[in-house]
Amino acid sequence: MTVHTQQVAIELGDRGYQIAIGDDLFDNPASYATLPGASTALIVSNTTVAPLYVSRLKQALEAGYERILELQLPDGEEFKTWESLQKVFDALLSAGCDRKTVLFALGGGVVGDMTGFAAATYMRGVPFVQVPTTLLAQVDSSVGGKTAINHPLGKNMIGAFYQPRLVVCDLSVLSTLPKREFSSGLAEVIKYGPIADTEFLGWLEVSMDQLLAQAPEALAHAVRRSCEIKAWVVGQDEKETGLRAILNFGHTFGHAIETGMGYGVWLHGEGVGAGMVMAAELSHRLGLVDAAFVKRLTRLIERAGLPTKGPVLDAQDNAGRYLELMRLDKKSEAGEIRFVVIDGPGRAAVRPAPDMLVRQVIDACCA
């Protein structure tokens, strides 16, 4: 491929770092030249990614570390648990890894979130690097320092804000991604349009076919622009005391879908796809956007190969079940759910909504 490597900076003072975006980056030793010295590296991946890429990453790291350890976790959201995390600690401690050991997260969002949380808490913090191998991780989860594991009662409920030292987004690895996973990543790409950049939303409408065909220049633009918007938001509100919550557009409904269906049944981006339709519909019913906007966004989500209707989580009281799950959302306060809504072109806000209105939205948007 011929894409020129680009850098996006996350400005967070002494916790700041670079996102490198381009081709053939992850297996190039030069990509890791700026990392702090250490005797040991641990590559955490999963059983799907490891056979494809782990030996190439290992080779790239050989000049920098005396020892390169490897650990494969099971693949899937349903394994984003304490038990998997414990495997990382066991690997580190049984090999006598010290406080300078660098962890490399080679995989998608699940590997990245768990490796990041392990790095945040092993000996109260060791350095880590994100090497995302899915579109979703490249445009969203690997950037910004949110790390977590799931709890049976709610997604990402236990975690930390802990920034990586570096993110290496190698576009060439996306070619091995199953179509369904690629579409799931597109949900997070699409998200950035309505919340922050109407021009980007227009570009996505024009470029969706090229993106689905993984045309290099289109893919590079989508990843770079997504990372730029995320970097801008995170740079202003690292720990989500305000603005950062807009990145959760579609996620309040989406997390309820993921938790309600059982982790791993719907992919994260699929939940976010249907969730964005619901959040747009709610914005419309709150009088913030017109029906044409909801239609436009729904059409784009559909073209990306994503569901635009939520699943029925409870045959008796579906809306009630959604509400029950959403009350546990991290944005909730004193039992009041706070939704990310669109309140103008490229502009999002966080606000509560009457239960009755939310019920109507759920009834209208589930099938």
Add this chain to the structure above:
Amino acid sequence: MTVHTQQVAIELGDRGYQIAIGDDLFDNPASYATLPGASTALIVSNTTVAPLYVSRLKQALEAGYERILELQLPDGEEFKTWESLQKVFDALLSAGCDRKTVLFALGGGVVGDMTGFAAATYMRGVPFVQVPTTLLAQVDSSVGGKTAINHPLGKNMIGAFYQPRLVVCDLSVLSTLPKREFSSGLAEVIKYGPIADTEFLGWLEVSMDQLLAQAPEALAHAVRRSCEIKAWVVGQDEKETGLRAILNFGHTFGHAIETGMGYGVWLHGEGVGAGMVMAAELSHRLGLVDAAFVKRLTRLIERAGLPTKGPVLDAQDNAGRYLELMRLDKKSEAGEIRFVVIDGPGRAAVRPAPDMLVRQVIDACCA
């Protein structure tokens, strides 16, 4: 009692807070007046402390919170595990606790470390308050933001630096402390002398009998001076990149004793007591202090009711077992153990030592 309430400030910018030291503080609503508003509080204590103090704390908090939840953990270092931590998350999630919920750690070091780690990671961080009920927690573990749980392979291996919003050291609760626990706390008090303040060391020698009798003024001085020294160190090096490691004087050997004997068999302060003798002996054999200093410190530790000899952890190769356990210490780098040694009056340093010398120290200091 008649002790005037005193405040010690931890200077850490927007993560700074006050330590209040005095009598009848923990059950006084005024002690908590500066905390951020929230609808829910969770008091985490243990099965020993709860019957004594939890209802009084609850009453003091009633004006500030709509809901006050309670959770009792089992008592003892052997329960400082993920399983106990999970109980805190279960309690929070099953009650639908939001991101503003304030956690209160009412108990000793184990309750404080676990509640702090739960606060650091629940929804990626909620506020928490330390209400230490042991001398050890008041002078050391509740101050400075080190939170952790143990791993079967090493003590405090999984945790976070996460500061409380407030520490309330109520001296009157120490009267119910068993003698052995009180002595364990004295180990951490004594520590501050050799590493930072020879005058305090001299005062401790003069005042040990009064301290053991819990004379109010002596106790207040010991707690305040300990907190002042800790605040000074933590204010300079919150995340232990350098100076803060001196607070671990005696702990490299002490943690090996605790892990090697099985958590809970030796109290933390007992391990630190014997560990300080070993660290002083090592300092002497490295030519940094004279034999009289080792004798003086050993005598003080003995008077505090603490062991001055380490246990035999392995009948075949005792020193080898200590070394194996200490190599996992968080200060170790690339397999080299780094010891906190005394290298002058009231001055500590961190440095490696030849295995052979460490073996001699262990052989000389175990019984």
